[in-house]
Amino acid sequence: xxxVTQTPKFQVLKTGQSMTLxxxxxxxxxxxxxYRQDPGMGLRLIYYSxxxxxxxxxxxxxxxxxxxxxxxxxxxxxxxxAPSQTSVYFCASxxxxxxxxxxxxxxxTRLTVT
Amino acid sequence: RKEVxxxxxxxxxxxxxxxxxxxxxxxxxxxxxxxxxxxxxxxxKLLMSVYSSGNEDxxxxxQLNRASQYISLLIRDSxxxxxxxxxxxxxxxxxxxxxxxxxxxxxxxTIIP
Numbered sequence: 710x711x712x713v714t715q716t717p718k719f720q721v722l723k724t725g726q727s728m729t730l731x732x733x734x735x736x737x738x739x740x741x742x743x744y745r746q747d748p749g750m751g752l753r754l755i756y757y758s759x760x761x762x763x764x765x766x767x768x769x770x771x772x773x774x775x776x777x778x779x780x781x782x783x784x785x786x787x788x789x790x791a792p793s794q795t796s797v798y799f800c801a802s803x804x805x806x807x808x809x810x811x812x813x814x815x816x817x818t819r820l821t822v823t
Numbered sequence: 824r825k826e827v828x829x830x831x832x833x834x835x836x837x838x839x840x841x842x843x844x845x846x847x848x849x850x851x852x853x854x855x856x857x858x859x860x861x862x863x864x865x866x867x868k869l870l871m872s873v874y875s876s877g878n879e880d881x882x883x884x885x886q887l888n889r890a891s892q893y894i895s896l897l898i899r900d901s902x903x904x905x906x907x908x909x910x911x912x913x914x915x916x917x918x919x920x921x922x923x924x925x926x927x928x929x930x931x932x933t934i935i936p
Binding site: 749750751753809811814816 | 827831855857865866867868869872910912914921922923924925926927928929
């Protein structure tokens with residue numbers, strides 16, 4: 710099992726460019742999440758999907774959109790990148806429900822917006 | 824006040840020593856508590872849950888003090904491989920009825936040979 714995979718691993722964008730971060734999991738988990746991690750701040754939830762076909766905003770959703778393509782895949786889109794979106798992005802999946810805390814993270818995407 | 828606060832460290836500890844660090848949380852309605860571990864430039868991984876009665880997993884002991892609103896992690900006989908950042912995680916039931924996780928910023932631990 711690959712667990713949670715993310716592409717790309719690294720990306721540099723210019724302000725105003727768009728891109729999609731891809732995430733896939735092979736653990737048959739219902740829930741999937743997108744976080745960002747910045748120095749001096751904890752992981753912050755951007756969006757999550759409790760099950761296939763549903764998505765909800767997290768703590769910091771502005772400037773992002775998501776798509777739960779199927780049970781395995783959950784993508785994050787930056788429509789018009791800004792320097793404030795420079796961060797490390799982690800996708801995670803979990804069984805959800807009573808075990809929301811047990812999340813499995815992908816290796817992360819390091820994004821720099823210049 | 825931050826919802827979850829941790830001393831960022833770094834804690835530099837000789838191999839074989841015992842080290843402990845705490846995490847405080849601000850919301851007394853917080854439900855559940857966990858420790859995650861994050862190696863340098865890697866993803867976080869669940870280390871252990873924290874129960875009211877305390878729990879132990881090998882060299883690791885986690886405790887919860889609801890009255891003072893903190894959790895702790897104790898590592899005995901520390902190994903070089905314990906070097907990592909330890910993230911405190913607290914859960915809360917949101918206004919919408921779903922469980923929300925809040926991550927601390929982490930405490931960096933370096934074990935020195």
